[in-house]
Amino acid sequence: xxxxxRRRLFSIGCILGFFVAWELLCLAFRVSELILPRPSxxxxxxxxxxxxxxxxxxxxxxxTLAGFGLGIVIGFLLGMLIGxxxxxxxxxxxxxxxxSSIPKVALVPIFVLWFGAGTVxxxxxxxxxxxFPIVVNVATGLSATEPELQDVMKTxxxxxxxxxxxxxxxxxxPYFFASLKVAATLAxxxxxxxxxxxxNKGIGNLMMIASSNFDVPLVFAGLFILAALGVxxxxxxxxxxxxxxxxxVRSDTFSTGG
Amino acid sequence: MKxxxxxxxxxxxxxxxxxxxxxxxxxxxxxxxxxxxxxxxIAHGEFVALVGPSGCGKxxxxxxxxxxxxxxxxHVFVAGREVGAAPVRIGMAFQNPTLxxxxxxxxxxxxxxxxxxxxxxxxxxKRKTEYRDRVEALLATVGLAGFGDKFPWQLSGGMQQRAxxxxxxxxxxxxxxxxxxxxxxxxxxxxxxxxxxxxxWIEKRPTVVLVTHDLKEAAYLAxxxxxxxxxxxxxxxxxxxxxxxxxxxxxxxEPDFVALTQHLRGRIVAARGNPQAAA
Numbered sequence: 001x002x003x004x005x006r007r008r009l010f011s012i013g014c015i016l017g018f019f020v021a022w023e024l025l026c027l028a029f030r031v032s033e034l035i036l037p038r039p040s041x042x043x044x045x046x047x048x049x050x051x052x053x054x055x056x057x058x059x060x061x062x063x064t065l066a067g068f069g070l071g072i073v074i075g076f077l078l079g080m081l082i083g084x085x086x087x088x089x090x091x092x093x094x095x096x097x098x099x100s101s102i103p104k105v106a107l108v109p110i111f112v113l114w115f116g117a118g119t120v121x122x123x124x125x126x127x128x129x130x131x132f133p134i135v136v137n138v139a140t141g142l143s144a145t146e147p148e149l150q151d152v153m154k155t156x157x158x159x160x161x162x163x164x165x166x167x168x169x170x171x172x173x174p175y176f177f178a179s180l181k182v183a184a185t186l187a188x189x190x191x192x193x194x195x196x197x198x199x200n201k202g203i204g205n206l207m208m209i210a211s212s213n214f215d216v217p218l219v220f221a222g223l224f225i226l227a228a229l230g231v232x233x234x235x236x237x238x239x240x241x242x243x244x245x246x247x248x249v250r251s252d253t254f255s256t257g258g
Numbered sequence: 259m260k261x262x263x264x265x266x267x268x269x270x271x272x273x274x275x276x277x278x279x280x281x282x283x284x285x286x287x288x289x290x291x292x293x294x295x296x297x298x299x300i301a302h303g304e305f306v307a308l309v310g311p312s313g314c315g316k317x318x319x320x321x322x323x324x325x326x327x328x329x330x331x332x333h334v335f336v337a338g339r340e341v342g343a344a345p346v347r348i349g350m351a352f353q354n355p356t357l358x359x360x361x362x363x364x365x366x367x368x369x370x371x372x373x374x375x376x377x378x379x380x381x382x383x384k385r386k387t388e389y390r391d392r393v394e395a396l397l398a399t400v401g402l403a404g405f406g407d408k409f410p411w412q413l414s415g416g417m418q419q420r421a422x423x424x425x426x427x428x429x430x431x432x433x434x435x436x437x438x439x440x441x442x443x444x445x446x447x448x449x450x451x452x453x454x455x456x457x458x459w460i461e462k463r464p465t466v467v468l469v470t471h472d473l474k475e476a477a478y479l480a481x482x483x484x485x486x487x488x489x490x491x492x493x494x495x496x497x498x499x500x501x502x503x504x505x506x507x508x509x510x511x512e513p514d515f516v517a518l519t520q521h522l523r524g525r526i527v528a529a530r531g532n533p534q535a536a537a
Contacts, residue, residue, distance in 0.1 A: 148356045152425075155324045155350040155435070156373045157342075166369070170360045247360040247409060 037217040042224060045217040053206065057225050060191055060203040063119055064229070067126025068187040075131040075183070076176070079138025083172070084164060089139065100132040104190060108197045117198035122191040129190035130183030137179035141172025174248040177241035184233040188226060272335070273346070273433055273465040274300040274323055279332035281318050293318045294490035295332065305459055305466045307480035309473060309522060311530055315491025316469045320435050323467065324350055336433065347374055349431030349464075351439040355418035357410040363421050364406035367393045370429040377429055396424045400454055416447045423451065427458065436468040440475060449507045452478055456504055473519040477501075478510050485522060487529035495525055 019039045025031070026038045033041060046053065081088050082096075104125055111121035145168050153163045195204025203222045210218035242249075281293040293315035300306050308316040321327035322334045325342045336344035349370070357366045371377040371389050381389070390406075397403055400420040410418055423439060440448045456479060459466060470476050476483050477499060485495040501515065509515060 146356075148352065148354065149358060151324070151326045151352070152350070152356055152369075153373070154326050155348050156370050157325075157348070158373045162373060166372070167358070170358070173360075245360075247411075 034214060034216050037220055041217050042220045046221040046224060049218060049221065053203075053221065053225065056201060056203050056206040056222075057229070059119075059201040060122075060188070060195065060226070061229055063122035063191040063195075063202065064126050064187045064233075067123040067191060068130055068184060068233075070123070071127040071130035071183060071187065072134060072180070074127070075134030075179075076138055078131070079135040079172075079176075080142065080164075082135060083139030083142030084168065089143075096132065096135060104129050105193050105197070108194050111194070112198045118201070119199075121198055122194040122202060125194040126187040126190035129186040133179045133182045133186065134176070137175040138172055141175030142168050144175070145171045174241075174245040177237065177245055180237045181234055181241070184237055185230050188230050188233075192226060271302055272299045273302050273304075273337055274298065274467070275335040275338075276319070276322070277333040277335065279322060279329045279334055281315070281322070281327065282330045291490040293322075294492045296492055297332075298484065298493060300465060300467065302465055303463045305468070305479060305481045307468045307470055307476035307483045308486060309470055309476045309483060309526070310486030310491075311488050311526060312471075313491070314486040314488040316486050317437055318491065320350075320437050320467060320469050323433075324348060324435055346433050347429055347431045348433050348435060349426035349429065350435040351419075351423050351426040351437065353438045353441055355410065355415070355422040357418055357422060357425070359410055362407055362409050363397070363402065363413070364390065364393050366410065367397065367406075367421060367424045367428050369425060374429045393424070393428060396428055397421070399458075400424055400451070416443050419443060420451065423455075430462065430464075432464055434464045434466045436466065436470075438469055438471065441471065448472075448475070452507070455479060460503060473522045474510055476522070477515060477518050478505055478507070483522065485525050485529075487526075494529055495522075 023038050023040060026036060031038075037045075078092075078096075082092055083089070107128060108121055108125055111124050115121055115124070149167050149171070150163055153167055158166070191202065192204040195202035196208050199205045203226055207219050207222040210216075210222065276296055276298040278295050278297055279293065280291070280295045282289050282291045284290050292313075296315075296319070298319070308319060310316050318327065322329055323336060323341065325336075325348075334341040337346040339345070357363070358369070361369070368385060368389055371385075371392075372381050377389075394403070394406060397406060400423060402417060402420055402424070405413065405417065405421075410421070413421065419439060419442065426434060426436070426439075440451055443451065452475060459479075466479075468476070468479060480499055482496070482498050484493045485497075486492065487494050499518070501509070
């Protein structure tokens, strides 16, 4: 058995074991479905209520992706600006830290005030959540560029833009993708927070309504869906990361495949 | 930019002209002089080696000429123009390979063609055809044929250094700056690269400035050797190497050659022991 296969088997075993233990413990201690439903009950609820859940799931996916996309664009540009110029770094960084330390849930009422309840606040909250890690990582990546590599370009009389394009950008890609994996999950947090506070659509809203009806299995079904969506987005960006920044990993798989 | 001086220096056909250049770091209270007032002229097609102990400012001179460091005083002229404005193609190899880890060897070597005129024109079209062949041919001369698709970390340190030399040479530089590029290599690889470098210089006659600790390397490759001393950095001897070319590694064990390296060593040891006496 190869080490990779063994690692995967352990990982799958761990996940399955978690749910089996959950199921068995609930059965053994006769835990009420109003407190903690068993995984099997949750799965049955998901299956039975699928037509009702689907539009909510799509709404959450839509607001999250839209917010995430906006967050990537803005975060990347801000990160380039801050990482590329010492002046911009010193000027903007304290303000950025100030903004990021505001609990994002506190911004939702303001967004609702401006744009009304629904889709827009969810997109904006998701965006705000993911901007900060992206900005910090892109800026760090740019400033981590080795001076020796810049000297190579300078002796060729490259312009600042050419140095940024040929050295700074590729050098910061590993940092950028590391931040995307964090930001992808944060975007879900943002949109779900906004949906629970002010929306009549989305998984967050579904869970709020279900919990006020004491439909606890449906609440957990919402959680499962969120986890699944989050994992899916994480996997997508991990795959892209592997293709773009494989050079920084230097694994055996890359050396034979690249 | 001072046009009057620029005209004069170009008239003497010096590719490099350092006019009373000094470099110091820090503020007045803790000023470190890396290079005391130094003048140096290097003519077109010369192969000059700068030798000396650590901290004597030999790499500083190279950085001044490369334009990655500004002089605190004096003027640096390259091809008759103030450094930076000079229309001269510079190739530089560093002590470390400094290859870009995200590019394979071929794209790394090709980098100057992407940046430097006139090669940059039509780069996108030529990179798969003309430039690719050009890179492969150059890689073959340093024994890296077929390694174009490899990434830097898949190569040994010596091979990376060869690739780095190729990057310094790919755009036919008229001025080649070598900052101890053979320093970290084993004896045999080093001697092999000396031969390659000499052949290349005889064929294309670029102006070369080589910084090195290795006196044998300086005597084998250079047509002129400048000995430097440290604290403050300055040139204490400037002598021509008389040996006929092409030189062989075997010849470097003959009495004349050994006498020259002995002499250079003596000057450096004396300068280290008592800096004032050597000046």
